[in-house]
Amino acid sequence: MSYEIYLRKFRIFYEExxxxxxxxxxxxxxxxLWFSIEALLRxxxxxxxxxxxxxxxxxxxxxxxxxxxxxxxxxxxSRLLTSLYYRRREIDHRKKxxxxxxxxxxxxxxxxxxxxxxxxxxxxxxxxx
Amino acid sequence: MQGMPLKLIVKKTISQMDTLIMKLFxxxxxxxxxxxxxxxTYDGWDGSNVRIIVKxxxxxxxxxxxxxxxxxxxxxxxPGKIIPDIVTPDEARMQDxxxxxxxxxxxxxxxxxxxxxxGDNLINIMPYDGWDGSNVRIIVKxxxxxxxxxxxxxxxxxxxxxxxPGKIIPDIVTQNEL
Numbered sequence: 001m002s003y004e005i006y007l008r009k010f011r012i013f014y015e016e017x018x019x020x021x022x023x024x025x026x027x028x029x030x031x032x033l034w035f036s037i038e039a040l041l042r043x044x045x046x047x048x049x050x051x052x053x054x055x056x057x058x059x060x061x062x063x064x065x066x067x068x069x070x071x072x073x074x075x076x077x078s079r080l081l082t083s084l085y086y087r088r089r090e091i092d093h094r095k096k097x098x099x100x101x102x103x104x105x106x107x108x109x110x111x112x113x114x115x116x117x118x119x120x121x122x123x124x125x126x127x128x129x
Numbered sequence: 130m131q132g133m134p135l136k137l138i139v140k141k142t143i144s145q146m147d148t149l150i151m152k153l154f155x156x157x158x159x160x161x162x163x164x165x166x167x168x169x170t171y172d173g174w175d176g177s178n179v180r181i182i183v184k185x186x187x188x189x190x191x192x193x194x195x196x197x198x199x200x201x202x203x204x205x206x207x208p209g210k211i212i213p214d215i216v217t218p219d220e221a222r223m224q225d226x227x228x229x230x231x232x233x234x235x236x237x238x239x240x241x242x243x244x245x246x247x248g249d250n251l252i253n254i255m256p257y258d259g260w261d262g263s264n265v266r267i268i269v270k271x272x273x274x275x276x277x278x279x280x281x282x283x284x285x286x287x288x289x290x291x292x293x294p295g296k297i298i299p300d301i302v303t304q305n306e307l
Contacts, residue, residue: 051222051223051226052223052226053223053226053228053262054174054220054223054224054226055174055260055261055262056261056262057259057261057262057263057264057298058226058228058230058262059262060262060295060298061228061230061262061295061296061298062226062228063295064294064295064296065295068294068295069294074294074295075285075288075289075294076285077294077295078285078288078294078295078296079281079284079285079288081295082281082284082295082297082298082299083281085298086277086281086299086301089261089300094306095306102274105274
């Protein structure tokens with residue numbers, strides 16, 4: 001399977017998250033930010049010839065171990081990934097309703113996670129252009 | 130045609146679901162021909178109960194599958210019984226990735242830290258096999274953004290101490306979310 005498709009999805013979800021934030025669709029922002037990260041992790045695993053798991057929790061486990069074990073801030077990154085996923089689950093499956101603060105906080109976490117990931121994989125920047 | 134193109138395995142007891150699936154297969158093979166690769170009962174993490182693997186997936190094929198499901202459910206008077214997961218072989222491989230993460234050594238430490246941070250607000254912490262891959266259930270009396278951040282602080286601290294990032298995937302719930 002082509003990793004490029006997932007990296008395209010990574011960008012598309014990111015752009016949609018920003019649009020959603022702009023129009024006040026805060027729940028969708030939180031979901032789209034996680035889906036963007038999820039697509040990025042899948043794309044990176046595929047590029048490394050690894051089969052990404054479908055379940056999000058397992059995806060975080062595998063991605064951290066395979067892609068980021070040698071990253072200086074791996075533990076911080078792990079926290080950001082699990083936190084972004086947790087927030088998405090609260091919004092999509094539980095009673096939580098996101099407001100602007102919640103969505104913006106998710107975006108900050110997303111940006112921080114992306115900055116750590118880009119230190120190791122700077123070439124993914126091209127997929128955001 | 131080479132090899133064995135079809136194998137039907139009969140379990141000890143044929144359930145109503147098996148009967149539905151046999152009928153579904155009969156319809157799908159006519160509609161999709163060689164695009165259809167597999168129809169099987171399935172215990173999906175999201176509650177899907179039939180996995181249909183197709184060579185190619187597009188809107189037309191997916192609609193044909195849903196038409197077939199509607200037809201079967203109508204014929205058997207069983208609406209809402211078939212929850213399909215329609216996947217390509219690539220996607221099926223992702224579903225079949227099975228990994229075991231051992232966090233048993235980390236949990237007692239996490240429990241100590243959470244008890245210190247949350248006090249009586251912490252009701253329980255236990256290993257968990259969540260549908261989404263979460264592996265620790267943390268039950269609290271009250272849950273808000275501040276408490277959740279404190280829990281993630283604790284997890285980060287434990288993963289740092291053990292040098293094992295990305296292992297703990299929490300499901301943080303209150304008692305009435307159980």
